[in-house]
Amino acid sequence: MSSGIVNVWVISPDTHSERRLDPHITVEQLKTKLEPITGISAGNQKISLYNNESDTQSTAQLSDDSKQLGFYGLRDWHVLRVEDTNPSVSFTGQLNDYSKVEKFELSDDAYAKRQDTVLVYKQQHKVGRFAPSKPQEGSTKPDVDIPVGSRCEVESxxxxxxxxxxxxxYGETKFATGxxxxxxYDEPFGKNDGSVEGEQYFSCRTNYGVFLRPGKVKIGDFPVLDDLEADEEM
Known part of the structure; x- marks a missing residue:
């Protein structure tokens, strides 16, 4: 490395790079070097000197083309910010200006006809709104024959x-689907008198009635339990 060369950061609207500069070159020579790097013509460059990238206040403006860079106290890791005083004749800033990019838009009908879309994938694999609807609670098992008046026993x-x-x-109700x-019940194990939410489905004594899903009920010859039977057999 040549003696006296300094490493600096050069920042412009479209570039950010590390450069090695000879502090003995003039500002005019610097602008010529920066033209192909920043895309800003030498005549439209405004160069400001900063101590580091986080600084918001510049320490100097390189406004005298005849001055050498050393005149402005240029040293390692200073920042040279290059602005374009006439961006209308250059391309600066346009790389990040999306307002000038023509947007690609597709109508709903055209989108539906394409075969390479997320919509088609979901239809083919039955995903999301195309997935088979789940059966409602209470209808997951086949309907069973539970005759009214039959004896039953309930899981406990x-x-x-x-x-x-x-x-x-036995049937559908207003308080829930299915x-x-x-x-x-033979004993007061229930929760109601055969009515729920003001709707009477059958009548019985209070706390003797209950509503259960069919899967919890076993139909069969279940006589009324007699608590005295055990004593009589002794």
Whole structure:
């Protein structure tokens, strides 16, 4: 490296680069060197000197073409910001100006006819709104025959507890979608009297009625449990 050469940053509207400069060249010579780099003609260049890139206030304006760069105290890692005083005759700034770029627009009908779009992919693979609709709650299993008046037993999470009763209703309700079984329990294990939200589906004593999904109900010969049977057998 030649003695006295300094490394500086050169920044213009479209460029940002590191350059090695001889502080003995004049401002006029510098502008000539920067013309092919920045795309700004030498006559339209305005060069400002900054201590670093984060500075907002310049330390000098290289306004005298006859002065050497050393006159302005140029040293390593100074920043030379080059502005275009007449951008209408050059290309500066146009690389980032998207307002002059013609936008590609496609009508909905034209888009629908194309075979290489996301829309086609979703249709072929049944994704998103093209996916098969899920069955509503309560209709995931085939309909079963639950005759009204039949005896039944209900699953219980409590060990040894058997909830038995009689089917009093089977069908659709207003409080939820799908089929429901209305049961009158033999004992007060229920939650209602056969009505829900003001709608009466069957009648029974308070807290003897309950509505369950068919999958929780077992139909069969389930007699009423007698708590005294165990004592009588002793």
């Amino acid at each position: 999470t409590e060990p040894g507890l058997h909830k038995r009763g009689t089917v009093r209703f 089929k429901w079984v209305g049961i009158e």
